[in-house]
Amino acid sequence: MSLVKSLKVNQITSIVVAAFPILCLSYGKGYNLAAILLFLTSLCLLFVKSEEKTNLQILKDSRVQMIISAFVLYFSLFVLSMIMKNGDFSEVDMPSRVILSIPVLLAAIKHPPKVNWVLNGFVIGAVIAGCIALIHTEYLNQHRAFWGNDSIYWLKGYMAIQSGNMAMSLGMISLVISVFYLKFNKYFLAVFAVTGAILGILGSLLSGSRGGWIFLPIALIYLIYVNRDVFSLKKTSLLVISVLFVGYTAMHLNPEVTSRVSQSIQNVQDYTSNKNTYTSVGIRFQLWESAINSFSHYPVFGAGYKERLVLRKEFAESGAIEQSVGNNNTHSHNQYLEDLSVRGSLGFLALLGILFTPFYIFKKNNNNSNLEIQAINQCGIISIIMMLGYLLSQAMFRHNSGIIFYSIVTVIFLALSINNSKK
Template identity: 45%
Template sequence: MPISSFFNREIIISLLVASFPVLCLAYGSGYNLPPILLLVAALSFCRQFNKVNYTTQVKWVLGSFSIYFLTYLASTLYYGGSFAEIDMPNRIVLVLPIFLLLLLYPPKVDFLTSGFIIGSIIACIVAMIHIYDFNTGRAFSDSLESIHPSLKGYMPIQSGNMAMTLGLISLTISIHFLGKKSWWKFIFTLIAAFLGIYASFLSGSRGGWIFLPVAIVYLAFSNRQLITKKIALVSILVLGTAIFSMDQNKEITSRLDAATYQVIQYQKGHDENSSLGVRFELWKSAIYTTEQHPIFGSGYQGREVLREKWAHDGLVNAQVIKEYLHSHSHNQFLEDLSVRGVIGLTALLAIFIIPLGIFITNHRIANSPQQKMINQCGAISVIMMIGYCLSQAMFRHNSGIIFYSLITVILLAPSISMREKQS
């Protein structure tokens, strides 16, 4: 490749985009640097944003992301909260200039897919180092920062979920190579997919595994024309081997056994201070709060006051509330519903449903395997994030909201651009 072509805009932007999945889990806060560089690049091109073709799909994305942020801002102003409350959701607005930049200069698909594959492999390498070299018990443990400053920023739940998404996107890419009968690429990306998913299992983040069957069913249905008896048999053997190897990991099996035990105990009225017991109590508190303030929610300060009230009335465990008074609800849907009401929940659903609808629509009318692959990757990312948000308030953490919003616009930009070219 000539040096002059290496420094053209498309190549540089594609490299920056590809660096995001690569660096996400490479070190503790690896998800921060690429978005900053992309934002700086986007702002330097902002005078060209009038050249963007503002199609209906582009307007829906811009509108839904902006409204989600505005619900936070409105709630903060209405309840007189601290402006620190809007620090986290402003990330979803800051990706919009990046989205417009990528519509002007869509990332090269080869660069993008390579980034996801490498990122998935790195996720597993890092996870195995954490487990077998640092003996942390769980990969991506937040206790790692005591070992080295570069390890600060890992969280087992957040990072484990990110690894799962990288793995499943790699699986989607492997199916694309299967369709093209590029056997070596298929095998290599399939291995990368397994490594990313395995990294999630090493993190012990059980909430990230809930929608794994949903994702597999979606991919099987979307690529049903590729599935033959031989491929199905090989897939079952590979899956069986993977499950067996995971079953040999004591940490994974102990986490699953602990989850089953905690649910049974909670149903009997015991062990409300367990990991799952705390979640159930916080969910109950969020539901009671929503019943009190269904439309606009209670705001963060009001939510804390009501939590203490529910504990005083014996509706939720008082010890749990005392310890987790300032915590989020460990469910993004209940979090938004209780703090910002139906308005907040609607805005949250919009940033899931609108991108997912675009990916599914563009996949249905796509006339090339590459288009189908990009849209399947986008759909998988959204589907999995919906699953993560059932047991974790992903967007109350810097890593979660950056990961979802940036991955979404990174995949939406080529999806929409390819549709325009096709038209």
């Protein structure tokens, strides 16, 4: 293939990859369209020749093998659970998204997208997320950003928790990108990325999705530590003050933010003192207790979805949890406990596999003096750190948006990391 044709193919890859974060929160189910577009394009690109890499050469890369193995194992545990527990075929629908992300990984390695296109795509996505959140709360007067409402076009298809977490990830990735631009003294792009970081984080705060804030301090500490050559005491203080200012702005724009923080504290106090267990936080605690009890009954393969609900009702009848919670058919509002209760220790280990296998690759590839490579890997690590926090209070992967967002964002940065690791 000629150099001109190769450049055109790489431009196609750049466009569809950069479009994913841009479309994610542009409208309610933007992540679906973006993922379908990326998946179909990737399938086609795998049949397009590349002068640098063949499909077989890519598959021989040990890092690619590790990623594919982790993703396939994760999906296989769902299939095994469905067969063993006489489950429904729909149980394997959501985890199939990690398998569908594999062609995206391979195509992006074979026909590398332009790094600056991808990075700027994430910044634009964060800017859009913040603007959409402001429209929801300030123009449409919704009490929370991304609060789904099928009767209002602007709100159709959004989920406050899922979308709020996605906005936070886009914001934090933009923050990493801003540091990268600062190192190259690209001040205009740095300001652009900082704007994306502010709006992305603000969008999450306006959504009132408290789980999205859990690991924010950890992510900031990591970012400051790995870039300690840049973050002097003055710059570190400025970053912390800026984040606090964004929080203050969110509370000023939407009193619901302050209300949900104080509500969480009160819910915990009420639960521990047995005053009121049927609250937002109290229900989560009881669902967690039910999940742990289900795991104790089936520690290896888990109870499966159907048996888990039966056990939950039994726990309610015995008084271990509230009767109203026992009749609740929802997930456990904690991805780790969800996998432990439904698929046991094996399912839990498979979950850790799709989280920490990419983390390991990003961490290993980050030991490189090339600043662009460092930025790519730090984006991937920050994304995973934030996801680890989301999973504590929400079963993100039980929703189409969560599993698509994590899988696609992860393979995008993995492809960039693997392609550029030899620079």
